[in-house]
Each structure stands twice: as C-alpha cells, then as structure tokens.
Amino acid sequence: MITIDIPIWAARLRAQRRAHLWNRRELGKQMADASDESTRDRLPGQEGLAGMVRSWEAGEQRPDELHAELLCRAFGTDETDLFVGDAAGTTLWHHLTGVPLMTESFSAEEEERTGRAIEDPQRADDQTAAYFATILRTYALTDHHPAGLADTLSPVFDTIEGLHRGVGSGIRQALLLLSSQNADLVSRMHYEAGNLSEALAWSDRALTAAHRAGDEHLVAYALAHRAGLQGTWDNPGEVIDLAVAARERVAPPAPLDAMARRHEAQGHAMAGAEDMCHRRLEESAESPETPGDDLPYMVDYPAGLPNALAAGCLIELHHPADAIEILERDLRGAPAGYMTAYTMARLAHAYADAYESERSAAIAREAFDLSRRTGATRALQELNLIQDDLHRWAPHH
Numbered sequence: 548m549i550t551i552d553i554p555i556w557a558a559r560l561r562a563q564r565r566a567h568l569w570n571r572r573e574l575g576k577q578m579a580d581a582s583d584e585s586t587r588d589r590l591p592g593q594e595g596l597a598g599m600v601r602s603w604e605a606g607e608q609r610p611d612e613l614h615a616e617l618l619c620r621a622f623g624t625d626e627t628d629l630f631v632g633d634a635a636g637t638t639l640w641h642h643l644t645g646v647p648l649m650t651e652s653f654s655a656e657e658e659e660r661t662g663r664a665i666e667d668p669q670r671a672d673d674q675t676a677a678y679f680a681t682i683l684r685t686y687a688l689t690d691h692h693p694a695g696l697a698d699t700l701s702p703v704f705d706t707i708e709g710l711h712r713g714v715g716s717g718i719r720q721a722l723l724l725l726s727s728q729n730a731d732l733v734s735r736m737h738y739e740a741g742n743l744s745e746a747l748a749w750s751d752r753a754l755t756a757a758h759r760a761g762d763e764h765l766v767a768y769a770l771a772h773r774a775g776l777q778g779t780w781d782n783p784g785e786v787i788d789l790a791v792a793a794r795e796r797v798a799p800p801a802p803l804d805a806m807a808r809r810h811e812a813q814g815h816a817m818a819g820a821e822d823m824c825h826r827r828l829e830e831s832a833e834s835p836e837t838p839g840d841d842l843p844y845m846v847d848y849p850a851g852l853p854n855a856l857a858a859g860c861l862i863e864l865h866h867p868a869d870a871i872e873i874l875e876r877d878l879r880g881a882p883a884g885y886m887t888a889y890t891m892a893r894l895a896h897a898y899a900d901a902y903e904s905e906r907s908a909a910i911a912r913e914a915f916d917l918s919r920r921t922g923a924t925r926a927l928q929e930l931n932l933i934q935d936d937l938h939r940w941a942p943h944h
Contacts, residue, residue, distance in 0.1 A: 566648045649685065693735075694736070723757075724757075771793035774790040787814035812860050867897040878894065884921055893929060894914075
C-alpha cells in the first residue's frame with residue numbers, strides 16, 4: 548500500500564490551498580480576512596501565518612481551534628471535511644500527483660473512480676477524461692494569477708500524460724486532446740507571467756500532443772497560439788509563417804481563423820507592411836467570435852485578446868489614436884485581472900506615442916498597481932517600453 552509521511556489532514560490542507568491557487572502567504576491573508584474583530588488581534592502577521600501554514604502542511608502540528616475555524620472559513624468548508632473526513636484515498640492520490648482537489652466540482656464517487664484510474668490506467672474511460680476536462684474548463688474560464696495557474700496545471704499535464712501511455716486506443720485520443728489543451732493553457736500563463744522560455748517549451752508540448760492525437764484543428768490552434776508567442780521575438784517573418792500555417796493547414800473554425808489572421812496582421816505590422824496588416828484585420832473582423840459546437844474541445848482565448856492584438860498592430864504602425872479608441876472601449880467594465888492590466892499597459896503605451904504625457908503617466912500608474920496585484924508580468928514588460936518617457940515626465944507630474 549502506498550503511504551505518505553504526513554497526516555491525511557495535512558495533505559488535504561495543502562491540496563485545498565493549491566486548488567485555490569494560493570501560496571502560503573495568500574492563505575494567511577485569506578484567514579486574516581475571514582477573522583472578526585474579536586479574533587483579529589490574536590493573529591500573527593502575514594509572515595507568521597505563512598510559517599504556521601508551512602508547519603501545518605508538514606504535519607508538524609495541528610491547527611488549534613481558532614486557526615482551524617479560520618481555515619474552514621477561507622476554504623468555504625466545514626471542519627469535518629477538512630480535518631476528519633473519510634476520503635483518505637482521494638486525498639492521497641491528489642497529494643501524490645499534485646492534481647488540484649476541487650471538492651465543489653466532483654462527487655466522492657467521481658474522485659474514487661479517477662483515483663483508481665490513475666493507479667491502474669487500464670481503468671481509464673470517458674468519465675476519466677471528463678474529470679480532467681472539467682478541471683481545465685474551470686481554470687481556463689477564471690482570471691487567476693498566471694504563475695500560480697501554470698504551477699497548478701503542470702501536474703495535471705503530467706498525470707494525463709502518464710494515463711494516456713497506459714490506456715487502450717479508445718480513450719487515448721481524448722486524453723491526448725486534453726494534454727494538448729492543458730499544455731497550451733500552461734504556455735499562455737507562463738507567457739502572461741513574463742517567462743517566454745517556459746511558454747515556448749509548453750507550446751512545443753501542446754503541438755506534440757496535438758500531432759499525436761492526429762487532430763488537425765488542434766494543431767492549427769497550437770500554431771496560432773505559437774504565433775502570438777513569437778511576437779516578442781521581433782521576428783515578423785516567423786510570426787506570419789506560423790499564423791498562415793495555422794489557417795491554411797486545415798479549414799479552421801471561424802474564431803480560430805479570425806485569431807490566426809490577427810496574429811498574421813501583427814507580423815505584418817512588425818514588418819511595417821501596413822496594407823497587409825489592415826487587410827488581415829478586416830478579414831478577421833468578418834469571422835464570428837462564437838465557436839461552433841463541432842469540435843470535441845474548447846477553443847478558448849482570453850476575452851480581451853482580439854482587440855489587444857488589433858490595438859497592438861495599430862501601435863506598431865504608429866496610429867496611436869485608433870489604438871486608444873479600441874483599448875478605452877475594452878476597459879469599460881473590465882474585471883480587475885491580468886488581461887485588464889495588459890490592456891491598460893498598452894493604453895499607456897498608445898497615449899505615450901500620442902504625446903499625451905499626463906494621461907499616459909496616470910494610466911501607467913494604474914496598470915503598474917494592477918499588474919503587481921494580478922501577477923501580470925507581461926503588462927509590466929509593456930510598461931518598460933515607455934519607462935524612459937515615464938521617468939522624463941515624473942519630475943513635472
């Protein structure tokens with residue numbers, strides 16, 4: 548029998564924290580926020596709470612009554628489920644694999660069935676694939692810190708990879724499709740976190756899995772995503788080639804075709820080919836944005852990405868006023884996430900190019916604060932492009 552060297556409750560605590568994409572300091576903050584006036588003064592500072600979480604997860608000591616209650620409030624669960632419970636096997640396989648424990652999304656039966664499949668891949672079936680598809684869909688549709696999400700989904704990829712190597716042909720393709728989508732999402736999060744080398748490495752994994760699955764649409768999707776990563780390399784020819792390959796390899800669904808054309812427009816803008824850039828942007832606008840129901844997976848791009856790419860092309864072509872119009876419209880009512888931070892950084896860039904120094908500096912400050920809160924390192928990199936302007940304006944404003 549496989550065992551672990553910490554108590555089950557300690558493993559469950561760590562699994563819950565990772566499922567919420569919190570580091571130990573963030574869990575400590577959640578506990579402090581969950582406290583009331585009568586208990587807040589009895590809590591240590593953030594560093595002290597983080598150290599206590601580390602000790603609990605190592606099984607060195609069990610939380611006392613006060614801290615146990617605050618942990619339950621932070622996780623939205625009760626003490627029996629967190630510290631007692633009868634799901635030792637479920638906790639064990641989550642602890643060993645690193646797959647996030649999403650207690651609100653799956654029944655005990657689904658957890659047990661998936662654990663048995665991980666122990667013996669021959670037991671994997673459509674329900675196993677559906678379990679991991681739910682994890683990916685849940686995290687893809689939320690605006691988490693990019694680095695935290697990449698860290699959480701990396702073990703999911705490893706687990707799916709281990710499964711598909713041992714299953715029969717009937718379920719193997721479904722797992723490969725999930726593997727490619729998982730790798731693509733991790734790649735995108737590394738990109739948003741400012742880690743281009745890891746983003747490219749995970750993009751390679753996404754392409755490899757799509758090829759192994761024999762799914763040309765998913766290959767096209769991975770190529771289009773790769774074209775977006777290449778944009779930071781100042782290599783317009785490679786951006787254009789990847790985008791063209793994405794849409795010409797196979798007739799892609801309309802949203803994917805539109806995205807590939809926007810990436811191609813980005814390459815043309817980088818190369819200074821204004822006519823070709825505008826042509827591709829116009830073509831992309833003619834494709835509907837809603838994906839069809841004919842694909843066995845979710846073709847997903849962040850909501851603000853299409854307009855961010857179009858605005859980026861206009862900034863490259865020195866048409867900041869048009870970029871400002873697009874970006875200002877996108878920011879109305881936008882949630883305070885990493886994509887909004889990047890949109891604000893691009894807007895600050897556009898205002899700098901339009902020589903509106905006060906407006907650029909004000910938006911840059913907002914973008915900087917939001918970037919720090921959301922982990923949007925790529926937004927900070929965008930602000931670095933105008934840092935000389937910002938420093939020049941600082942003494943006067």
